[in-house]
Amino acid sequence: MGLKSALSKLFAARVNRQLNYLRKNAVTLQQKNFSDIIDAAKNTAFGKDHQFAAINNYDDFKRLVPVHDYEDLRPYIDRVVNGEENVLWPGKPAYLAKTSGTTSGVKYIPISKESMPEHIKAARNALLSYIHETGKADFVDGKMIFLQGSPILAEKHGISTGRLSGIVAHHVPGYLQKNRLPSYETNCIEDWEQKVDAIVEETFNEDMRLISGIPPWCQMYFDRLSAKAGGKKINEIFPNFKLYVYGGVNYEPYRTRMEESIGFKIDSIETYPASEGFIAFQDSQKEKGLLLLVDSGIFYEFIPSDEFFNENPTRINIKDVELDKNYAIILNTSAGLWGYSLGDTIKFVSKDPYRIVVTGRIKHxxxxxxxxxxxxxxxxxxxxxxxxxxxxxxxxxxxxxxxxxxxxxxxxxxxxxxxxxxxxxxxxxxxxxxxxxxxxxxxxxxxxxxxxxxxxxxxxxxxxxxxxxxxxxxxxxxxxxxxxxxxxxxxxxxxxxxxxx
Missing domain, CATH: 3.30.300 (GMP Synthetase; Chain A, domain 3)
Structure with a gap:
């Protein structure tokens, strides 16, 4: 066992104690998030327009703040993109995450100096939870690859702008930088097929132990690795590869083919990141579902999915959710998204602690x-x-x-x-x-x-x-x-x- 893996076990135990507090105090922490973000944003343009100063409880909030999608919030977001301060959140965002919408074209999602660290903390804690539960930490002594977007950022009126994965690349902790692949130069390649080929060349002879990315594009990477190796399985190319991290899609339809390519049934960690916030991660290899992150600057609301398109749908917070019922998830964040429909549907599979599974898209x-x-x-x-x-x-x-x-x-x-x-x-x-x-x-x-x-x-x-x-x-x-x-x-x-x- 290397020094990094030994230290990671100690760190994982400490983080697990913090997560246990989260698991046991979800409703209290959500109420605190609610109060904190409302108070922080009461003097913003949105806060004044929606009488945040008069909000004393959740019922007040529901009365004054409607559910929005991106198009509804676009007039405010356009002001943010044009450089105006104190629109949705105090000051200017630290970043604008650029993403594509099915109906909105290019979307710009604000990420604040308060919300950015939550993305990094959640990704870190997903790995540490795995280490704490399984005792398997050797992967931190080898190389790790994150298949992601280009880290090259543009600027809009003094705000750095790019894909979320590219923004996150600038915040990888220093102790992981030497382990991390691909190189910055390779990561900057825009053409995906050229990028995958470059990653294959760069990683082929490395000690890859953790690989992260959405399944279809990891499968492309595996196929090209195997072709270069004359048809070998991935575990023959990377004998110490032991952990796969993914998010964004359901892994099950891809699992059989992925494991066939890898050569064995690999441990995996599911995450639920979005430009709007890091919502949940798999904190256990034994329990079903993803741990909802209730202390990360997000106040969650839920609308029964069969009511979502009603004129006055039911809106509830975490204390009133039911198990095995489909909900549209609504976010209120420390980056200034208010009553924001993420577009996803989820189910709660546990309330002690609050764990969810993603069931689809409200419009899909x-x-x-x-x-x-x-x-x-x-x-x-x-x-x-x-x-x-x-x-x-x-x-x-x-x-x-x-x-x-x-x-x-x-x-x-x-x-x-x-x-x-x-x-x-x-x-x-x-x-x-x-x-x-x-x-x-x-x-x-x-x-x-x-x-x-x-x-x-x-x-x-x-x-x-x-x-x-x-x-x-x-x-x-x-x-x-x-x-x-x-x-x-x-x-x-x-x-x-x-x-x-």
């Missing part, structure tokens, strides 16, 4: 016929059948077909890239359809009532999703294909890659 569902099928349901239906049948799924997306050929009923059309395809695609599709009916009673009723016919699967060529993302200029980084759409834009784009046209 299919309800062309009133079925309101969500991401969690389609992923479970497909992956449960794929596991039973020994089928390998690389990637998939689903769209409604509301204008079928004459004489046909409408249906859900699934576009799937298989690693190993089912022997009988029609039989496989029917089993997935049955599994989906069991998960969603509205879908079951539509099938039973002959409103819909069972789903149809379109098999795609190898690398179909990579090629599609390349054609859209969205290859790499944190970009991912939505699993569900209510329109056919993605479906029509993928038709070019059908195995049988």
């Amino acid at each position: 569902y299919i309800s062309a016929f009133g079925e309101h099928v969500i991401g969690e349901e389609v992923e479970h239906a497909l992956m449960s059948v794929a596991k039973q049948e020994g089928v390998d799924v690389v990637e998939f997306t689903v769209a409604p077909q509301v204008n079928p050929e004459a004489g046909q009923l409408p249906y859900h059309e699934w576009f799937i890239e298989f690693g190993s395809a089912p022997a009988d695609l029609r039989s496989f599709a029917l089993k997935v359809d049955e599994a989906l009916q069991k998960k969603n009673i509205y879908y079951f009723d539509l099938i039973e009532g002959n409103i819909l016919q069972p789903l149809v699967i379109q098999s795609l060529q190898k690398d179909a999703f990579i090629n599609y993302m390349r054609s859209e200029g969205k290859l790499g980084g944190q970009n991912k294909v939505p699993r569900l759409s209510n329109d056919r834009k993605i479906a029509e784009g993928l038709k070019e890659y059908l195995t049988l046209k």
Whole structure:
């Protein structure tokens, strides 16, 4: 055991004591966050417009501050981007995180000097929680790689601007810098495929022990490593690789193929970071769900997902949540986002402590016929059948077909890239359809009532999703294909890659 790993165990024990306080005092800490951020922002433009000085409790807040999405907050954010101070939060932001929105084009999310350290602390504590629970710390003595965006930052009216992962790269603790790859120069490569090739060359002969990144782009990295090594598994290339860290997408649809590439069932840590704030991380290899970070300058609200689009939906805070119920998550942050709909849906799987699972996107569902099928349901239906049948799924997306050929009923059309395809695609599709009916009673009723016919699967060529993302200029980084759409834009784009046209 090296010095770093020995010291990390001592540090992990200390952090675990702090996390135990968080676990046991979530409601109190959330109330403190609420009071602190309201008080801090009462003299900002937003605070004055929404009478923060008159807010004494959560009911006051709900009465005075509506739920917003990015477009609703854009007039304030545009003032921030143009250099105005004291708009959403005191002073100017430390950074503007640049991200893409599905309807808003480029979005700029403020990160304040108060909120920035919370991103770093959460990522650190996710690793330390793993070390404390498992006793496995050897990975800190080797090399670590973080597949992320370019750290090159632009400037807008005196505010540094870039992708969140690029901003975070400037805050990696000094004690990790010597262990960290890729190099700054390689990280600055904008073209994703050139970047992956450069990372392969830079890491091939290194002692890689921890790898972090979203699954589809890590899989591309693994495929190219394996090709360079003449087909070797990743554990043959990196014999000390023991920990995979990911966030942003559900790992389960990728797990089988990733572990096949790696060569064994690897330990993993799930994180839930967003430009708007670091929300949760997996604090246990034994317990389900991610620990909600209740002391990180974020006050959370939750709206039952089936009420989200109502005129006056129910808004609750953490003390009133129920287990196994889908909620849209709403943020109020120490960077100045207020009543901000993140767009994600979550479920609580525990209230002691508060642990969540991410179930999908509030706007990524299919309800062309009133079925309101969500991401969690389609992923479970497909992956449960794929596991039973020994089928390998690389990637998939689903769209409604509301204008079928004459004489046909409408249906859900699934576009799937298989690693190993089912022997009988029609039989496989029917089993997935049955599994989906069991998960969603509205879908079951539509099938039973002959409103819909069972789903149809379109098999795609190898690398179909990579090629599609390349054609859209969205290859790499944190970009991912939505699993569900209510329109056919993605479906029509993928038709070019059908195995049988």
